[in-house]
Amino acid sequence: MNGFEPHLGDATVSQGVWRFERSLDVHSDPYLLDHVVEGLPVFPAAYLVGLMTQAAHRVMPQLQVRGVRNVRFVQAARFKDNRSLQFAVTAQQLETEPGWISVGISSRMAPPRAGFPPILKTHASGEVLMGAPGDSTARFQPLHFSGAADYAELYALPKEIQHGPAFLAGVHYRRPARDQLLAVVAPPGRPQRQWQPAPDAPGWPATLLNAILHVGFSLGVLSRERTVLPLELESADLHAVPRGEVQVFARLKAAREGRQVFHVASWDTQGRPVGVFRGFSVQEVP
Template identity: 25%
Template sequence: MSSGGRADWYLSRTGPDDEPADRGPGLAAYDTPRRWRLRLTPHDDPYLLDHLVAGEPTLPGTFMLEIAAEATRRVIPGSVPTGFRDAEFTTFVRPPTARAHTEFTVHATQIVPHRVHVTLERRLLPRGDATRARHHTCFRTDVLIGTPGPPPTPHPPATDGAPVTDPYYRPDSPVLLRGVFHNTRDGRVTATHRTARWTPDLARADWLSHFTVPSLLLCATLRTAALPPGPHGEQTLYVPRHLGHIDLFTPGLGDTALTAHHGDGITLHGTADGEFRADAPDGTVLLEIRDARLAALGTV
């Protein structure tokens, strides 16, 4: 179960697959690895059809942080993530296709009292040829729990900059976002800064009420990196590869709760130095991302 009595969205489907892995000699009790089989299909997760990378349904990287939070709660019941460290996204996570059967496994180990290491691994089996199975680590991160640190000093609202549009909404985009992911407007850029307003429509996204990580808001915040146009007006599309520091200053509040609190008044900020944040209407920082490395996937 998640905090507030809500069932986890992803790991609630695992059933009896939730078992401790073998514990080696010399490991303390809190070092016992745990693992779960993750089921991911467009039937269970129809939003995947609105998040397309190269035309294929793909799990957003920031949604893997919710999976990590759920695994952490299974290891430490009642825990609420306050941040993530060294999140690495190495392989796109996509549901099984007619060409290959895919199995996903989540692994979690409490490494110190307030830190849990989580990985998401994939086993790819070409249809009709189990001898060619391939294994990949798709994602890893350390989940922080406990009392969050104080948020940074509130920022005054940004009102300057040239207006721009979000390139992820263009039909020719290599990363095409629709539906619940079409959630920003009023983009503006300066030589050093870029901003947008977060305006999600969650009327048909009841599933997001299970999330205790604001995965949708994190995704939109990172997308401010794509707002600045190049010398010929082109915009570059990015996906995350490494997020060194993610701090959540409203622990346990996912996208549904933050939208209920702030409506469409949340402002997204990004800099050319790989730092991002989302601010409440009064300037209070809700989340912050530092040490971000993004991979370019093309231009529009």
């Protein structure tokens, strides 16, 4: 484990349902201080997906994470006044579809005053596909980013969100068209760090998920010059975790009534696919 990645809590199993639970706050998980929205640390949406893949991998450790689908981001997990959240991740195999695991993430917070009930919230749900490792052949043409703009410009947008070192994965970017964004990202804290915190770490790295999806998020902000919030991820194919830089291409697929839908593809420096994300939807903040 490192200070950039979330991790699951202790596991209990009852009637085929795995439950991982632990206390979460800015001291136990300092990366939260690097993702501040309107003055409050917020658990990143991509990190919720990372926890889903960790849970599925713990349920079926003999297999590898191959994809996700039907991911819904319901409520943000905000941290106020150093109070902790009791995070719970539940996972259960789908009986009708071998290899698919349904995962839900919720939290419980102590009430602000005695005599009141605890505050319960549902943060996300989705399904994770586990399968045998697959060979990844080069499918993409690696791009040259010499002379491209500094990605730090995108981290400054929108102004309501402040990013710290745990999120500074972007290196360079280009915008070849209004509805497209190209970028190269690298492990935060480069070059001494890698995406995978440890060789035997479960799941798919949350930092890598965040770096790739942030390109789509940034295109959403650039397209309308408004703050956006993630809503859902229709599906994603997840391949082997690369060791270094990743190139990302985000394209706007649809826009209607403040909602934008993106297709985001990523590949390593040899052109081998890393992650292909379909139906990544965001909504403009009123």
